[in-house]
Each structure stands twice: as C-alpha cells, then as structure tokens.
Amino acid sequence: MNQSDRYIASAAEHSRFLQAQLLARPWLAPRIGPVLDRPLDRNDLLAFLAEEPLTDTNLGPRLRRLRAYVYAQVMVRDLNGLAPLPEVTEAMTMLAEVAIDTAQRVLTAQLAARHGLPRDATGAEQLLIVIGMGKLGGGELNVSSDIDLIFVYPGEGETDGTRSLSAFEFHTRLGRAIIAAISEMTGEGFVFRVDMRLRPNGDSGPLVDSFDMLENYFVSQGREWERYAWIKARALTGNRHDELDAIARPFVFRKYLDFGAINAMRALHAQIRREVARREMADNIKLGPGGIREIEFIAQVFQLIRGGRDAGLRVRPTLQVLDALAVRGLLPDSTVAELNAAYDFLRRLEHRIQYLDDAQTHMLPSFPQDSLRVAMSMGFPSVDALMVALDAHRVIVSRHFDGVFSDPAAGEISPDATLAGAWSSDSEVDSVCTALENFGYHDKKNLCDRLRTFRDGPRYRAMSEEGRARLDTVVPRVLALAAARANPDQTLIRMIELLEAICRRAAYLALLQQYPLALERVVELTSSSSWAANYLTRHPLLLDELLDNRNLSEGTDNARCAAELSFALDALGDDTERQMDLMREAHHAQVFRLLNRDLAGDLTVEALSDKLSELADIVLGETLKQCWKKLVKRHADTHRFAIIGYGKLGGKELGYASDLDIVFLHDDPDPEAQPVYARLAQRINTWISSRTSAGLLFEVDLRLRPNGDSGLLVSSVEAFEKYQRESAWVWEHQALTRARFCAGNGEVGAHFERLRHDLLCQPRDLAKLRSEVVAMRKKMMDAHANKGEGFQLKHDAGGLVHVEFIVQYLVLAYAHQWPELAADIGNIALLKLAANVGLLPADIAHAAADAYRQLRHAQHLLRLNEHDSRMDDDSLAGAREAVARLWQCVFERV
Numbered sequence: 036m037n038q039s040d041r042y043i044a045s046a047a048e049h050s051r052f053l054q055a056q057l058l059a060r061p062w063l064a065p066r067i068g069p070v071l072d073r074p075l076d077r078n079d080l081l082a083f084l085a086e087e088p089l090t091d092t093n094l095g096p097r098l099r100r101l102r103a104y105v106y107a108q109v110m111v112r113d114l115n116g117l118a119p120l121p122e123v124t125e126a127m128t129m130l131a132e133v134a135i136d137t138a139q140r141v142l143t144a145q146l147a148a149r150h151g152l153p154r155d156a157t158g159a160e161q162l163l164i165v166i167g168m169g170k171l172g173g174g175e176l177n178v179s180s181d182i183d184l185i186f187v188y189p190g191e192g193e194t195d196g197t198r199s200l201s202a203f204e205f206h207t208r209l210g211r212a213i214i215a216a217i218s219e220m221t222g223e224g225f226v227f228r229v230d231m232r233l234r235p236n237g238d239s240g241p242l243v244d245s246f247d248m249l250e251n252y253f254v255s256q257g258r259e260w261e262r263y264a265w266i267k268a269r270a271l272t273g274n275r276h277d278e279l280d281a282i283a284r285p286f287v288f289r290k291y292l293d294f295g296a297i298n299a300m301r302a303l304h305a306q307i308r309r310e311v312a313r314r315e316m317a318d319n320i321k322l323g324p325g326g327i328r329e330i331e332f333i334a335q336v337f338q339l340i341r342g343g344r345d346a347g348l349r350v351r352p353t354l355q356v357l358d359a360l361a362v363r364g365l366l367p368d369s370t371v372a373e374l375n376a377a378y379d380f381l382r383r384l385e386h387r388i389q390y391l392d393d394a395q396t397h398m399l400p401s402f403p404q405d406s407l408r409v410a411m412s413m414g415f416p417s418v419d420a421l422m423v424a425l426d427a428h429r430v431i432v433s434r435h436f437d438g439v440f441s442d443p444a445a446g447e448i449s450p451d452a453t454l455a456g457a458w459s460s461d462s463e464v465d466s467v468c469t470a471l472e473n474f475g476y477h478d479k480k481n482l483c484d485r486l487r488t489f490r491d492g493p494r495y496r497a498m499s500e501e502g503r504a505r506l507d508t509v510v511p512r513v514l515a516l517a518a519a520r521a522n523p524d525q526t527l528i529r530m531i532e533l534l535e536a537i538c539r540r541a542a543y544l545a546l547l548q549q550y551p552l553a554l555e556r557v558v559e560l561t562s563s564s565s566w567a568a569n570y571l572t573r574h575p576l577l578l579d580e581l582l583d584n585r586n587l588s589e590g591t592d593n594a595r596c597a598a599e600l601s602f603a604l605d606a607l608g609d610d611t612e613r614q615m616d617l618m619r620e621a622h623h624a625q626v627f628r629l630l631n632r633d634l635a636g637d638l639t640v641e642a643l644s645d646k647l648s649e650l651a652d653i654v655l656g657e658t659l660k661q662c663w664k665k666l667v668k669r670h671a672d673t674h675r676f677a678i679i680g681y682g683k684l685g686g687k688e689l690g691y692a693s694d695l696d697i698v699f700l701h702d703d704p705d706p707e708a709q710p711v712y713a714r715l716a717q718r719i720n721t722w723i724s725s726r727t728s729a730g731l732l733f734e735v736d737l738r739l740r741p742n743g744d745s746g747l748l749v750s751s752v753e754a755f756e757k758y759q760r761e762s763a764w765v766w767e768h769q770a771l772t773r774a775r776f777c778a779g780n781g782e783v784g785a786h787f788e789r790l791r792h793d794l795l796c797q798p799r800d801l802a803k804l805r806s807e808v809v810a811m812r813k814k815m816m817d818a819h820a821n822k823g824e825g826f827q828l829k830h831d832a833g834g835l836v837h838v839e840f841i842v843q844y845l846v847l848a849y850a851h852q853w854p855e856l857a858a859d860i861g862n863i864a865l866l867k868l869a870a871n872v873g874l875l876p877a878d879i880a881h882a883a884a885d886a887y888r889q890l891r892h893a894q895h896l897l898r899l900n901e902h903d904s905r906m907d908d909d910s911l912a913g914a915r916e917a918v919a920r921l922w923q924c925v926f927e928r929v
Contacts, residue, residue, distance in 0.1 A: 039068035046114040049412040052393040053110055060103055067108040074122050075108055080133045089137065091145045095216050098134050099223035105130045109178065110390055113383075114412055120379050123386060127176035132271055134226050135165050135184075138216040139209070139272050146209055151196025153188070153205045161192050161202045163209055163243070164273035168233050172267035173351040177382065179389035179396075181228035182217075185268070186210040186243040189275050206243040228395065233264050246282060253286040262287050266335050266342075267351045288343035289542065320381050320388075321397035325429025327381050329436040330374050333357075336439065337365055344620075346606065354378060370435055377428040384425065387412045455511040458486060474518040482527060486510075489531055494538055505544040506534065509554065516555055520562040529561040529568035537575045546578055553581040563634045564899040566691065570630070574730055576620060577627045593646065596625055597653045604661055614661060615722060616729035618654065623730065625650055626691065633899075640888070640895050641861075647689040651680075654723070654732060655697070656778035662718040670707040676715060676749075677701070677779035679787060681739045686773040686861060688891075690898060694734035695723070698774075699749040702783045712749045739770055752786050759794050765807040769843040771795060775859045795857040796850045808844045809926055812837070825907040826915060828890050832922075833915035835894065838862055838887045841925050845869050862887055866921075875924065883921035886914035 036044070043064055047053045057064055070079065083101050087093060109126045112118035118126075143152075143163070153161040168183035170176045192202040200208075218229040235244055235252040244252070265287045270276040321327045334356035342348045348359055354375055361371040385397055387409045400406045403418070410421035457467045467486070468479040476482055489495060495503065513534070517526040537543040547554045557578065561568035571577055600621050604614050629646055632638050638646070655678050663674050682696035683689050699716040701708060724735045740746050741758035750758070759771070771791055776784030819830035828834045842862045850856040853872045856865065863884045870880035893911060894904045 037068075039071050040064070042071055042111050042115045042117075043068070046111040049114055049387065049408050050110060050390040050392075052390065053107060056103055056107060060100075063103060063107055066104060067111060070108060071111055071117070074112070074118065075105060075126055075129075077129055077133065080105065080129065084133070084137060089141050091141055094138060094141050095219070095221060096223050098137065098216065098226045099221065101134070102130060102226045103224070106178065106393075113178075113386060114390065120382050123178065124170075124175040124382070127178055127180065128171060128174045131167070131171055131176060131182050131227055134217055135167075135182075135213065136272055138213045139163060139165060142209055142212045142216065146205060146212070147194075147196070149196065150198050150200045150205060151194035153192050153194050153200070153202035155190050155192040155202075161188050161190060161206075162273040162275075163188050163206045164276070164279060165213070165271045166279075167267075167269045167271045168264060169267055171271075172269040173353065174269075175352055175382075177389065178386045179393050181230045181395060183230045183233050183264075184214075185231070185234045187246065187249055187279065188243060188273075189246050189278065191245060203241075203243065203245070207241070210242045233261075246278060250282045253282070257286055262339060263335060266338055266349075269351060288339070288349065318399040319397050320384055320399065320425070323429075325377075325432040325436075327378065327385065327397075329432050330357075330378050330381075333366075333374065333436055333439050334360070341365075373431050374435060377432045380424070380428050384409070384413060457483075457514060458490060458507065458510045471514075474514070474523075476518060476523050476527065478524050482524060485528060485531055489535060494535055498538055499541065502538065502541045502544060505541065505548045506538055509544060509547050510534070512551070512554060513558060516558040517562070520558065522562055525565070526558060526562040529565060529572075530558060533557070533561065533568065533572045533575070536572045537578075540575065543575050543578055550581075553578065556581045560631070560634065564630075565901045566899050567630055567634065569901070570623075570627070570691075574620075574623045574627075576729075577623060580624055580627050580631075593625070593649050593653060596621065596650075597657070600653070600657055601660070604657060609665075611661075611665065612727070615725065615727050618657065618722075619727060619729040619732055622650065622654055622732055630691065640891050641863075643895075644683075644688045644690065647691070647693075648680075648684060648687040651684055651689060651695060651733070652777045655680075655695075655719075658719050658722045659715075659778055662715055662722055665718070666711065666715060668711065670705050670711050671703075673780075674712075674715070675701055675703040675708075675780045675783050676712055677783040677787060678719070678777050679774055680777040681770055681774045682736075684777065685775045685859065687775075687859075688861070690895065692898070694736050696736045696739050697777070698737070698740045698755075700752050700755055700783060700787060701749055702752040702780075702786055709747075709749070709751075713747070716748045739767070752783065752790065755787075756790050756794075759790075765804065765847075766811050768794065768847055769808070769811075769840070772843045772846045772857075773839075773859070792854070792857045795846055796854050798851045799847055801848050804844065804848055805926060808840055808847075812840045823905065825905045826909075826911060827903075827905050828894055828911060829904045831915075833918040835887065835890050837918050837922055838866075838883060838890075841883075841921055842866060842869075844925065845874060849874055875921070879917075879920055879924050882917040886917035889914045890918075 043053075043057070047057065080101060083104060084097055087097060089097060105126060109118065109123055113123050155161055164187050166172070166185040166187060168185060170180055171182045171184075176182070186206060188202055188206045190202070194200045194202075194205055214229045214231070217226045219225065231242065232238055234240055234242070235249060235256070241248075265283055268283060268287075270279055317323050319326065331353055334353050337360055338348050338356060345363070347363075348356065350356055350359060357366070357371045357374055357378075360366040361368050366374075388396060388398070388400065390412070391400065391405055391408065400409055406418045406421075410416075410418045413421055415421040415424065457470045464483055464487075467483045471479040471482055495506070498506065513530045514527065517523050517530055520526045547557065557571070560571065600618065603617055603621075607614050607617065626647070629638065629643060629650075633643050659674075659676065659678060663669075663676075677700045679685070679698040679700060680696065681698060683693045684695050684697065699712070699719075701712045703712070720735055720737065723732045725731075737748065738744055740748070741750050741755060741762070747754075759767070771794060774791060776787050815836065816830060816832065819827070821827045821831050826834070830836055839862060842865050846856045846865065849869075849872075853868075853874075855868060856872075858865075860868070866875070866880045866884040866887070869875045870877045890911065893906065897904055897906075
C-alpha cells in the first residue's frame with residue numbers, strides 16, 4: 036500500500052460517507068491519489084469538467100462527479116492533517132463557484148438557442164448575476180454546507196430571438212434550471228443544497244429581481260437582519276457588479292456610525308438562543324452558546340457599525356474581519372487571538388461531524404462510537420478530552436460575545452422618577468421647576484422653558500418613534516448627571532444643544548442610550564468646557580471616541596495617525612470630496628483625544644501646543660501630497676515646493692482654534708514651475724480652508740508672504756531672499772523669528788532654514804531696531820486698546836505680545852553675536868538662553884519666562900470656556916509685573 040492509499044484508508048475510518056463513495060465510484064481513489072500532495076486549484080476543477088463536452092444533458096452528472104472528486108480529495112487531506120482550515124473552506128467555495136458558473140453558462144446557451152438573449156432598449160445584454168450569500172459569499176463554505184443564493188439582473192428588456200421572452204421570464208427560467216442542476220438529488224447525488232430564502236420577500240417573492248426591484252425593496256422593506264445577511268454578499272457571475280454594489284452598500288453600511296446595529300443583532304441572537312433552548316440544541320457547535328455564530332456576530336456587528344466609514348472593514352471572511360478589528364484597536368490582540376483559535380477549532384470540528392455522513396449538521400454526535408470517531412479525527416484520545424477542549428473554547432467565545440453584546444445599561448440604576456417627569460410632556464410647569472430646584476439647578480424657570488421648547492419642538496416631532504423612545508431614555512439620565520456637576524445649569528444647556536444637534540441621527544442616540552459610561556463622559560466634557568461642548572456638537576462623530584478608554588488616556592501617536600491617514604486617503608483614489616471629509620474627521624478625532632487629555636490635566640499647555648502643531652504639519656504634508664497628485668498639468672513628477680509656518684504654527688504654540696499663518700515657496704528653475712506651483716498653492720488653500728460636510732480644518736492666513744495680499748501666492752526662494760534683504764520691514768523680520776519649514780520638499784525646506792538663519796544673524800543698528808520695535812508695539816497696543824475692565828492678557832502692557840516683541844528684538848539684535856538665538860526653540864527657551872549668554876539678568880529672564888508660561892496657561896483656560904483673554908481680578912498681577920520689568924530692562928535702560 037502506497038502513501039496515498041494509506042491516507043485514503045485512514046480517512047475512511049472516520050467517514051461512512053467516504054467509504055460508500057469509494058465503493059460506489061471505483062474511479063475515485065485512483066483519481067484523487069495523485070493529487071493528495073497538494074491543494075486543488077480552479078484549473079484542476081475546470082480540467083475535470085473539460086474531459087467531456089458539457090451539454091444540458093450531461094451537466095448534472097458531470098457536476099456531481101466533480102463534487103465527489105473535490106469532496107473526497109479535501110476530506111482525505113483534512114483528516115490526515117495535510118490541509119489547514121482555509122484550504123478546506125476555499126476548496127468548497129471554489130467548487131460552488133465553478134459549479135454555478137458552469138451551470139449558468141451551459142443553461143444560458145440552451146435557453147438562448149430557443150429564445151435569444153435578453154437585451155435592454157439600447158441592445159446591451161442583460162446577464163443574470165448570481166449572488167453568493169453567507170459562507171459562500173465569504174469564501175468560507177463548510178464541507179456539507181448548503182449555498183444561499185440570490186438572483187438579480189440589471190434591468191428590463193426582451194430576448195432577441197423569434198420566441199421572445201421578457202428579461203424577467205428568461206432569468207426566472209434560467210434560475211430554476213441552475214437550482215435544479217445543482218441541488219436536485221439524482222442517482223449521482225447532488226452538488227449543493229440551494230437555499231433561496233434570503234432573496235427579497237423570501238419564498239413569497241419572485242425568484243429573480245431587477246436592480247430597480249432590489250433597490251426599492253431595500254428602501255421600503257429591508258429589515259435589520261437582512262443587512263447582516265448582505266454583509267457577505269458577493270456577485271459570482273454576470274457583470275455590472277459596481278452598479279449592484281452601489282445599490283447594496285448604502286443599505287448594509289450606514290454613512291454614520293451605526294450603534295443601533297448592536298440592538299438589532301442582540302435581539303437576533305436572543306431569538307436564536309431561545310430557539311436553541313426550545314429545541315434542546317445546546318450541543319449545536321454553530322448556534323449554541325460559544326458557537327461559530329457568536330464569533331461571526333462579533334465580527335459583523337463592528338462591520339455594521341463602522342463599515343460605512345471604514346472600507347477596510349467591508350471584507351467578507353470572518354478571520355480577516357477579526358484581524359482588521361485588531362489592527363484598528365477595536366478589539367484587543369489577545370481577544371482576536373482567542374477568537375481565531377476558537378473559530379479554527381470549531382470549524383474543524385464542524386467538518387469532522389459532517390464527514391461522518393455528509394449531513395448538514397452541527398450537532399455533536401449522539402452515538403458513542405461516532406463521538407469517539409470525531410474525537411480521534413480531531414487528535415484527541417477520548418471524547419472527554421475533546422469536550423474539555425471544546426468547552427474551554429466555548430467559554431472564551433461566550434465571554435467575548437457578552438463583552439460586545441451585553442447591554443451596558445442593563446444594570447444601571449434608573450434616574451429618579453421626578454427627573455423623568457421633568458422631561459414628560461404631561462408634567463406641569465410648576466412640578467418641573469420644583470424637581471429641577473430639588474436636584475440643585477438654579478435658573479429653574481429658564482431650564483424648564485428650554486426643556487419644553489425642545490420636547491415640544493419640530494425636531495422632536497420629526498423624529499422616528501424609535502428615536503423618540505431613545506431620547507426619552509437619555510434625557511432623564513442627562514438631567515441626573517448634569518445636576519451632579521459643579522455648574523449644573525450651564526452643563527444642562529450645553530447638553531440640550533448637543534442633543535438637539537444629534538437627535539435626528541438615531542445611531543448617536545443609540546450610543547448614548549446603550550453606553551452609560553459614554554454619556555457620563557459627554558456630560559463631564561460639556562461641563563468642563565463650553566468650547567469642548569460646542570466642538571462635540573459640531574462634530575458628533577467624535578462621540579465614538581468616548582467608547583475606548585485608550586483613546587482618552589493614552590498618548591496620541593501622531594506618526595501612526597499620519598501613516599493611517601495617508602493610506603486611507605490613497606485608498607479613496609480620485610474621490611476628492613470624500614478625501615477632504617476623511618482628513619477633517621481624522622484631524623477632529625486627534626484634536627478631541629488631545630482635548631480629553633488636556634481637560635484631565637495630563638498635558639501642559641506647551642506639550643499640547645507641540646502636539647497640535649505637529650498635527651497641523653501632518654495635515655499640511657498630506658494635503659500637499661494629495662493636491663500635487665491631482666494636478667493635471669505638471670512640469671515634473673517630483674515637486675520642489677515647501678510650506679513655511681509663521682506665527683503660532685511656526686512657533687509651535689498652536690491652540691485648538693488657531694488659524695495657520697503660512698507662506699508658499701519653491702526652489703525650481705524650470706520656466707513652467709511658477710504657474711504650476713501657483714495652482715498647487717490655490718488647491719492647498721482650498722483643501723485646508725473649505726468648509727465641507729465634515730467641517731473645517733483650519734482658517735488660513737497668507738498675508739505674511741512677500742508684499743502681503745498684493746504679492747505672488749508662491750515665491751521662489753531666490754525672490755523671497757531678495758525681498759527679505761532689500762524690501763522687508765522690521766516687523767517682517769520679527770515674524771521670521773517664528774517661522775519654520777512645516778511640509779514639502781526637504782531640500783527646499785533646508786534651503787529656507789539656512790536662509791532664515793542668515794537673515795536673522797545679520798548685524799543691525801541697535802538704536803534704530805529698538806526704536807522700530809517699540810513703535811510697532813505701540814501701534815499694536817493702540818489698535819487693540821483695552822476699552823473694558825480688567826487685564827487683557829494678550830495685548831495689554833505686561834501681556835503675551837510684550838514678551839513676544841522682547842524676544843524678537845533680542846534675536847534680531849544679537850543673533851549675529853550668538854547664532855544660537857536664531858533657533859526656533861520657543862520664547863521661554865530663548866529667554867533662558869538670553870540670560871545664559873549675558874543679555875539679561877538671570878532673575879528677570881527666569882521670572883519673565885515663568886510669567887509667559889502662566890499667561891499662556893490662563894489664556895488657554897479662558898478659551899476653553901470661550902471667554903475673551905481678559906482677567907477681571909489681579910491674579911496675574913505678579914506675572915504682569917515680571918513682564919514689565921523685562922520690558923524695562925530691554926527697552927528702557929540707558
């Protein structure tokens with residue numbers, strides 16, 4: 036007995052079906068023996084079919100023999116440990132694809148010989164599209180699986196033969212013939228059982244649907260469970276698949292994050308578990324607790340929630356989805372590893388159960404001899420050993436399933452009934468006011484009116500019944516949470532504004548309803564900062580960020596953000612509108628993460644500004660890259676273009692709402708370069724500063740370029756240097772002290788940095804420089820004269836701009852002696868450096884540096900609550916005095 040015979044004999048010990056097949060088909064063992072050393076491929080299957088000319092007469096027998104050949108080869112390799120799980124599922128999927136395609140091709144020719152081919156009004160052929168659903172669509176069929184199919188065709192028309200049929204009738208006949216060719220039980224057996232119940236309207240619907248019929252069904256009757264079913268849908272035959280995808284995608288994947296899917300899938304799973312319990316199917320390794328279906332549900336709920344916004348989650352195979360979830364941090368790596376191991380174990384066990392008799396079953400065998408056969412085929416010495424391993428996997432799967440699908444609100448204590456009554460339309464105004472006052476609210480009448488306006492307003496009335504039910508659950512919780520904050524009235528008003536903004540988007544309400552911790556974080560955030568509350572209201576997509584503690588507590592990885600953003604933008608190809616939205620969404624998410632860490636006290640103002648500035652650099656660099664690729668007329672493949680940051684961006688002192696002061700430069704001698712770079716600069720400006728459906732990136736200020744608004748949008752480095760040396764005002768050199776290369780060609784950026792250093796280090800007339808700097812400062816103070824009470828900490832004497840002017844003067848005056856002053860290291864570091872080289876008394880310099888830090892921190896806190904930079908008390912008097920001493924030391928000493 037050779038090795039192949041030993042493999043076949045060993046496999047037959049675990050399969051009565053294989054024993055019967057070998058007896059009934061004497062050709063089978065000699066046929067599979069030579070190919071047991073490798074997986075079958077599509078060419079093997081096609082070559083098998085090509086051994087005889089295929090006709091409608093011999094189609095059925097040939098397909099059934101093909102099935103026997105493939106099934107036996109796969110089984111023998113699998114049971115002898117030669118085939119990993121993906122080989123088995125891919126082989127069975129390939130068999131189904133070849134059988135369907137062959138049947139459609141042969142039977143279409145048969146029908147067309149009588150009736151012609153269906154064509155639309157333009158003469159275009161209307162081909163039948165067979166859609167594989169479930170495991171067939173996912174490329175992961177089991178060895179005794181049925182196949183779920185849906186038949187569609189592009190549009191109405193008639194056949195072009197003498198005995199004409201409508202396209203609908205032609206494809207209906209063709210569909211019935213395909214089903215018969217594959218699923219009818221004959222003396223040769225069957226190829227696959229065919230299930231058509233997933234089609235629109237199930238068994239009561241037509242066998243085939245046009246694109247229009249399918250789209251109308253999705254819009255008017257499509258149910259939540261059908262979205263789940265269509266995740267794995269894959270067109271196997273025909274053409275015009277892009278049009279089909281455009282119809283199905285909006286139904287399956289929502290534009291916004293769809294947290295309502297969790298409720299739907301939780302309900303579907305509960306229904307399945309009830310059915311399992313009713314039919315005593317606890318030993319069902321597919322539908323029972325901890326079974327295959329629970330792993331699939333875990334993968335697919337994330338697809339439903341996020342697939343509309345993340346194309347990378349629209350993959351079909353379960354294990355690929357799980358891996359994608361790990362990559363995105365949506366599931367821990369350890370969880371995915373455990374689910375992958377359980378899936379592999381359960382699917383291999385499933386196949387060994389089915390190998391016994393080629394039965395479509397997922398139940399553990401009830402006969403002891405069969406149980407032992409299955410255990411041994413899985414590599415276990417006994418049934419008990421198998422059950423120990425199986426139970427361990429099922430416990431793990433159930434734990435992870437419950438972690439994803441358990442209702443986070445189930446154990447939550449309901450808000451006080453009086454707070455629920457405060458939202459109810461049946462409550463009297465006086466009782467609502469009393470309830471609000473009892474819970475610590477102050478302006479009870481105004482808050483009562485605000486709640487009533489929302490409750491009785493058009494937004495609420497326009498909501499769906501389900502949406503109103505969710506909002507009615509959320510608002511009393513908000514009332515309780517806001518009452519516990521130090522500023523309950525302001526918190527409640529901000530939360531009402533947020534709820535008004537999102538109430539028409541059921542997914543966001545579902546998130547707040549189902550995740551009490553997320554709602555608590557939202558209330559905490561809105562209480563802490565009015566700017567944060569408004570930011571969240573403008574960008575409610577950010578609510579998703581509150582579900583993951585790592586997003587809020589871990590440091591932001593801007594390098595990873597840059598790589599992911601670049602990959603995602605490239606994947607969108609030429610879809611500029613979506614690219615612009617995606618960039619805004621990514622930027623908003625990163626800013627929101629920084630905001631949460633900031634409000635938690637995890638970031639200093641300096642560290643925050645560094646992160647925001649780095650993030651702006653990433654946005655500028657990726658914008659430049661995308662805009663350059665989209666230029667139709669370019670004089671070169673590689674640009675020599677740079678973006679220079681000035682002001683807050685250049686000095687790495689960006690705040691949340693800072694605009695970008697930028698200048699565009701190029702260093703390209705090509706005579707065609709200037710107009711190309713002018714178009715590029717315009718595109719960059721438009722890309723960054725346009726307001727799209729996803730919001731705004733940055734306001735952009737281009738006035739610091741040579742000659743300001745009247746100057747060229749882009750300057751060559753040579754022209755920039757000439758302007759700076761011959762025409763620039765002193766204030767323009769002051770601005771240059773806070774300029775740096777942010778994005779673009781590195782050589783051009785390095786050229787600019789060398790030029791900047793040379794310009795700052797040139798000797799100047801100190802008396803003239805001092806006079807001009809002081810005059811410019813006075814001019815600015817006059818323009819921003821403080822007409823109110825208190826200290827305007829940016830523009831008043833002793834404020835932030837005072838420090839900035841002092842540092843700029845010191846750089847321009849003394850960098851020729853101490854070139855290290857030309858470094859773009861920030862005002863605080865430059866003050867300390869000036870003291871180190873003897874330009875300033877150390878005590879004055881360090882006091883002013885501390886004052887500058889204190890002023891920036893105070894300004895930051897004011898802006899978080901959208902106040903102007905004004906202090907009404909004397910808490911910053913010491914800082915102001917320290918800055919005044921520095922001013923006197925630099926500009927008023929003799």
